[in-house]
Amino acid sequence: MAAVALGFMPHHTGAGAGQVKVEKGKKIGMIGLDTGHSKAFTQSLNAPDASGYRGYKVVAAYPKGTENIQEWKDQIPVFTEEVKAQGVEIVDSMEELLDRVDVVLLACIDGNRHLEQALPVLKAGKPLFIDKPFAASYADARAIVEAAKQYNVPLFSSSSLRYMEGMEDIPGKTGKVTGADTYSPAYIEEHHPDLFWYGIHGVEILFSVMGTGCKSVRRCYTAETDYVVGIWDDNRIGTFRGIRRGQGGYGGTVFGEKGIKILDNYTGYDPLLVKIAEFYDSGIAPVAIEETLEIMAFMEAAEESKRKGGAAVDLDL
Numbered sequence: 001m002a003a004v005a006l007g008f009m010p011h012h013t014g015a016g017a018g019q020v021k022v023e024k025g026k027k028i029g030m031i032g033l034d035t036g037h038s039k040a041f042t043q044s045l046n047a048p049d050a051s052g053y054r055g056y057k058v059v060a061a062y063p064k065g066t067e068n069i070q071e072w073k074d075q076i077p078v079f080t081e082e083v084k085a086q087g088v089e090i091v092d093s094m095e096e097l098l099d100r101v102d103v104v105l106l107a108c109i110d111g112n113r114h115l116e117q118a119l120p121v122l123k124a125g126k127p128l129f130i131d132k133p134f135a136a137s138y139a140d141a142r143a144i145v146e147a148a149k150q151y152n153v154p155l156f157s158s159s160s161l162r163y164m165e166g167m168e169d170i171p172g173k174t175g176k177v178t179g180a181d182t183y184s185p186a187y188i189e190e191h192h193p194d195l196f197w198y199g200i201h202g203v204e205i206l207f208s209v210m211g212t213g214c215k216s217v218r219r220c221y222t223a224e225t226d227y228v229v230g231i232w233d234d235n236r237i238g239t240f241r242g243i244r245r246g247q248g249g250y251g252g253t254v255f256g257e258k259g260i261k262i263l264d265n266y267t268g269y270d271p272l273l274v275k276i277a278e279f280y281d282s283g284i285a286p287v288a289i290e291e292t293l294e295i296m297a298f299m300e301a302a303e304e305s306k307r308k309g310g311a312a313v314d315l316d317l
Contacts, residue, residue: 019059019087019088019089020046020057020058020059020086020087020088021057022055022056022057022059023055024102025102026054026055026056026057026102026280027056027057027059027060027100027101027102027103028045028056028057028058028059028101028102028103028104028105028280029058029059029060029061029062029097029098029100029101029103029104029105029126030042030058030060030061030062030083030088030104030105030106030107031061031062031065031094031097031104031105031106031107031108031117031121032062032063032064032065032066032106032107032108032109032110032113032117033061033063033065033076033079033080033083033107034063034065034066034069034072034073034075034076034079034108034109034110035065035072035075035079035107035108035109035131036075036079037107037109037131037269038061038079038083038107039079039082039083040269041058041105041107041269041273042058042061042082042083042086042088043086044269044270044273045057045058045273046058046086046087046088052270052273052274052277053273053274053277054277054278054280054281056103056276056277056280057087058083058086058088058105059087059088059089059100059101060088060089060090060091060096060097060100060101061080061083061088061089061090061091061097062090062091062092062093062094062096062097063076063079063080063083063090064076065107065108065109065110065113066108066109066110066112066113067110067113068110068112068191069109069110069189069191072109072110094117094120094121095120098120098121098124098126101126102126102127102280103126103127103128103129103280104121104126104127104128104129105128105129105131105276106118106121106128106129106130106131107131108131110136110191111132111133111134111135111136111140111192111196111197112136112140112191112192114130114133114134114135114136114140114144115135115140115143115144118130118144118147118148119144119147121153122144122147122148122150122151122153122155123147123151125151125152125153126153127153127154127155127156127279127280127283128148128153128154128155128156129156129157129276129279129280130144130155130156130157131157132157132158132159132200132201132204133192133196133197133200134157134292134295134296135196135296136191136192136193136196137193137196137296137300138293138296138297138300138316141292141293141296142293145289145292145293148289154279154283154284154285155285155289156275156276156279156285156286156287156289157287157289157292158204158272158275158286158287158292159200159201159204159205159272160266160268160269160271160272161184161201161202161204161205161208161250161266162204162205162208162272162287163271163272163275164205164250164251164263164265164266164267164271165263165265165266165267166261166262166263166264166265167208167209167263169261170209170254170256170261171256173256173258173259173261174254174255174256174257174258174259174260174261175256175257175258175259176256176257177209177210177211177236177254177255177256178236178255178256178257179210179236179237179238179255180205180206180209180210180238180239180252180253180254180255181238181239181240181241181252181253182202182203182205182206182209182238182239182240182241182251182252182253182263183202183240183241183242183243183249183250183251183252184198184199184201184202184203184205184240184242184243184248184249184250184251185198185199185201185202185242185243185244185248185249185250186198186199186202186226186242186243186244187244188244193299193300193303194221194226194242194302194303194306195226195228195240195242195299195302195303196296196299198242199226199240199242199299200295200299201250202240202241202242202250202252203228203240203295203298203299204295205250205251205252205263206230206238206239206240206252207291207294207295207298209238209252209254209263210230210232210236210238211291212288212290212291212294213232213233213234214230214231214232214233214238214294214298214315215231215232215233215314215315216230216231216301216312216313216314216315217229217230217231217298217301217302217305217312217313217315218305218310218311218312218313219302219303219305219306219310220310221306221310223244224244224245225241225242225243225244225245226240226241226242226244226302227239227240227241227242228240228241228242228298228302228305230298231312249264249266250264250266251263251264251265251266293317294315294317297315297316297317298315300316301313301314301315301316
């Protein structure tokens with residue numbers, strides 16, 4: 001397939017007669033076709049036999065995403081064609097997108113762009129889900145949250161790992177969580193702070209079971225592995241292992257007052273999509289935005305600890 005130059009997408013290259021039909025109030029607009037998530041999310045939501053998503057469908061997409069991550073920028077034409085095949089209209093401006101939809105899913109792979117992409121959505125009053133990473137800095141994350149509060153717009157962000165199999169057993173089978181050790185791949189991308197790019201998944205697992213209240217972080221870094229230790233304000237310890245060599249995977253061990261739970265079965269994006277649809281309907285985020293901000297602060301503190309040779313760094317909230 002011939003490449004389409006970013007920024008020169010044909011005007012209204014929509015799906016025409018094949019465009020997906022959606023009831024009023026259920027139209028999702030997608031921003032950023034530079035990630036496999038855009039294809040996977042659309043395939044699930046727009047499937048003829050889709051269930052559990054409350055009738056929400058992706059009806060329009062604005063493909064422009066990253067300018068700096070070339071390997072993913074090059075995929076925009078590919079993902080654009082694949083999303084079009086699911087009955088989605090491709091538009092060439094944010095304004096056109098917002099005119100056509102009720103809610104927005106920001107899928108752009110580049111967290112550095114999320115603040116500028118989120119602001120027009122929030123100004124337009126459209127409930128917004130932001131895919132990982134929420135932003136590429138704590139400052140940008142805080143600015144997005146402040147804008148959502150200013151315009152009184154529902155806002156939600158999460159990795160799909162928050163909803164991996166077994167999470168529903170905590171704290172039922174473990175009792176109060178006394179600590180946790182989690183892990184995930186932690187590939188590094190030069191335009192993002194280290195953990196923001198991929199380590200976010202394992203960090204999200206950690207906060208899903210530990211909750212908020214982390215006060216300091218210490219990071220041990222090598223080219224092959226990250227090991228990050230968080231101390232919570234009630235003296236609990238939570239750790240994250242980032243894997244860059246050998247067998248990868250997602251999961252962890254959760255320690256509780258009455259049991260220990262192993263998390264090791266990740267089943268994909270659908271549980272997250274169910275939560276997104278519920279959020280669009282209710283306007284209530286299933287994850288408090290304060291927790292999302294603390295996750296950003298945790299990863300930024302880990303970056304600072306690396307610069308300081310592994311010294312403990314307090315979270316700046």
